[in-house]
Amino acid sequence: MSHSLPLVIGIAGGSGSGKTTVAQQILLRVGEEHIAYLQHDAYYRDLSHLTPSQRAEVNFDHPDALETELLIQHIQMLKRGQAVQVPIYDFATHTRRPETITVEPRPLILVEGILVFVEKALRDLFDLKIFVDTDADLRFIRRLERDLRERGRTMESVIHQYLSTVRPMHLEFVEPSKRYADVIIPEGGYNMPALDMVVARLEAMLRR
Numbered sequence: 001m002s003h004s005l006p007l008v009i010g011i012a013g014g015s016g017s018g019k020t021t022v023a024q025q026i027l028l029r030v031g032e033e034h035i036a037y038l039q040h041d042a043y044y045r046d047l048s049h050l051t052p053s054q055r056a057e058v059n060f061d062h063p064d065a066l067e068t069e070l071l072i073q074h075i076q077m078l079k080r081g082q083a084v085q086v087p088i089y090d091f092a093t094h095t096r097r098p099e100t101i102t103v104e105p106r107p108l109i110l111v112e113g114i115l116v117f118v119e120k121a122l123r124d125l126f127d128l129k130i131f132v133d134t135d136a137d138l139r140f141i142r143r144l145e146r147d148l149r150e151r152g153r154t155m156e157s158v159i160h161q162y163l164s165t166v167r168p169m170h171l172e173f174v175e176p177s178k179r180y181a182d183v184i185i186p187e188g189g190y191n192m193p194a195l196d197m198v199v200a201r202l203e204a205m206l207r208r
Helices: 019-030 052-056 068-079 136-150 155-180 192-207
Strands: 007-013 035-039 084-090 095-103 108-112 128-133 183-186
Touching: 007 019, 007 155, 007 192, 019 035, 019 108, 019 128, 019 192, 035 068, 035 095, 068 084, 068 108, 108 192, 128 155, 136 155, 183 192
Parallel strands: 007 108, 007 128, 035 108, 128 183
Antiparallel strands: 084 095
């Protein structure tokens, strides 16, 4: 990691693996003032042109469901020192809200999402690629709890989505993308030794 700043870090892993926990630990320990944080989930395509029943049939775990080209554009702008307007996605209605969030350029650009290592154009922007590797049963339980609590889903809809798209897409896209990782963190945010190593390295880059 001898790259010049801004440094772009990608965090990937299956749904419920603990990616967000790892990202939050980095934000907390390195300092939010040093980091521009982008979540791939914010870049889901707006489905307001579809009926609610049609939206429910969309495969949200396929790369085509995300406007990755906009995420790439935003990373490139941040690297040039320009602020970006990040979409706000409403997971209950599968639409984008009219307002956006302004993200300012920072020395570190942290990008998190299940599919961020899948597309080469995005993957090539990362100076450090971290994959969070967690057993499938734990990932499903975490996803179930999150979707019931935060995204207004029913248990039946979460289970149906997991069996019909989440698991197949994980096996097709997410798991194979692990081979591109520079660092693999088992058990995500609960793996303190691995987090200590990553944080120490990032802090060293900032000091330089």
